[in-house]
Amino acid sequence: MSADTLPGTETLPPTADEIEAGRRAYDLDRAHVFHSWSAQDTLTPMTILKAAGSEVWDGEGRRLIDLSSQLVNTNIGHQHPRVVAAIHAQAGKLCTVAPQYVNEARSEAARLITELVPDGLDHVFFTNAGADAVEHAIRMARLHTGRRKVFAAYRSYHGGTDLAINVTGDPRRFPNDNGDAGVVHFLPAYLYRSYFGATTEAEETERALKHLEDMIVLEGPSNVAAVILETVPGTAGIFGPPAGYLEGVREITRKYGIMYIADEVMAGFGRTGEWFAFQRWGVVPDLVTFAKGVTSGYVPLGGVIISDPVFDTFRQRAYPGGLTYSGHPLACAAAVATIGAMRDERMVENAKRLGEDVIGPALEAMKAKHPSVGDVRGSGVFWAIELVKDRQTREPLAAYGGSSPEMNAVIAEIKAGGVLPFANFNRVHVVPALNIPDDQLREALAVVDHALDVADAAVARA
Known part of the structure; x- marks a missing residue:
């Protein structure tokens, strides 16, 4: 056929x-x-x-x-015929398999995804969607650092599961906000509606970074596991970071031994004109979450791209987490075909x-x-x-x-x-x-x- x-x-x-x-x-x-x-x-x-x-x-x-x-x-x-055909072919060969077993589609999807990001981001943990990718990225950061607090921006969205919705900074959080999720919200860099009285990109960057670092110091850097940012916030308003802001966030996180999680669930896989939005600013996160565009939504799939230092934490230490459908063959076959179509076309x-x-x-x-x-x-x-x-x-x-x-x-x-x-x-x-x-x-x-x-x-x- x-x-x-x-x-x-x-x-x-x-x-x-x-x-x-x-x-x-x-x-x-x-x-x-x-x-x-x-x-x-x-x-x-x-x-x-x-x-x-x-x-x-x-x-x-x-x-x-x-x-x-x-x-x-x-x-x-x-x-897209190429992706529909790939799903059809995979269904005829292996519809599903438990995640503890190797399957060809997952292996190839992981290889292709890691080829799209900088060296040192060489491993992928597959999830079902973006929210659980965020959940697992935060869990990895907490286990890697031994710290609990997570900094997240207001005017953000990170998913609808319990932790992800508490990390979220937009009003969808309000009915679900328990106040005990270990999340600290900070003000984003958003020049059009600047919270810092800025009138230029340079002012916005300088003042937003000072605000973030001040809050980390006041919360205790030794308590902070991660800063999570949508590289370009999606449903919150598609306001890209002003020049120098992401580089400054990366510098602050390195200074205090904090993991930088780039949430690329919406902005990733070509949407901003780059494979991943963070590549526009030349920063390299510790963890990257993705979903949505990786399969063009044809079959649900998400994941966490893991830096080598975080991966090393779990070489001899069991990672306490998993999903029945992690790396589902139909989803991964869709991802392989999607990435191939995006590249070839x-x-x-x-x-x-x-x-x-x-x-x-x-x-x-x-x-x-x-x-x-x-x-x-x-x-x-x-x-x-x-x-x-x-x-x-x-x-x-x-x-x-x-x-x-x-x-x-x-x-x-x-x-x-x-x-x-x-x-x-x-x-x-x-x-x-x-x-x-x-x-x-x-x-x-x-x-x-x-x-x-x-x-x-x-x-x-x-």
Whole structure:
């Protein structure tokens, strides 16, 4: 069976029978499925019947351009034939095996992943997703250092499991924050909404680093196991670090013998125009967490890339942790095929080009045109449009941790224009697949541009 005839790789719009099946699926969903992050009675979820490339079809058979990459994870688009074929081939050979046994797919996936990072990051512990990758990276750091406290930034997201949600710095933490997870939150470097009164990148870097080091000293460096940072925060706002900030964090962690964990779950695997975002700044972490783009979400997979000193801790000492599905063959086969497709089709390079030549210029033009746009920022295919009621005060169009009728109207207008968006609080994120065709991307950006007229109207009324 060839890749282009595998089930699920057809690109035709849905048939009447598929639409009817989708309606039944919706009814069953409402009857039986419990949705995440939601009050259940308030939901009217969209049905997705099928997808191909950067297009999806909803429950009524309507085509939408996927500008969200779902949860910023379908980095190579939907239904890539090479990855579908690899999953099919692996299923025919070995669907699953316990993690204590060697399997070819896991070995090859580990080799390929370690080839993408600097020397000295030579081992991979596979997990099921990003949250448990964060859990295990922190466990490794604590065991390696013999310390407990973990420093994490506000305006961050690190996952939904118990420790990961406590490490998280955004409001999703609030209902789950026990206050006893050993986590200390600090203020991030975020120039547009500087907590330090900074007006330049140099000021923001200097003041944010002083704040971080002061807090470490006040908490007791000998108590601190790790600093964990999203290299470029994702759902928190896609605000990249100012020049010199990550280098300064790395220097502080070395000074006090603290592990530096780079959370690359969303930013990794090409999204910023580099294989891993930390490579843009020339720093080398002690531990790197990944998930999402490693398989383009086709089969769940995450992991921790481990530096040699941390690995050495567990050469003769048992690591107290494991997962039934660690290095699952179907997931690892998907990872091998995904990395191969990204390399052969030069998707990472294409993501960088799209950011520089298409997305960046388009968003800068929107900022010049629309008074509701306070800031645009990003790189590769990882961008945010920050919407405000007033450019001078920078009052957001939706409050931190919430939404607003104005934001809901903007999102509705984008969907009405045939685009599936990603939005959080007062921001619209532009996060398409790395290989989205230029014409589809320009079509989607034009829809967003038009929808911002709705936000401008809200600003005019304010």
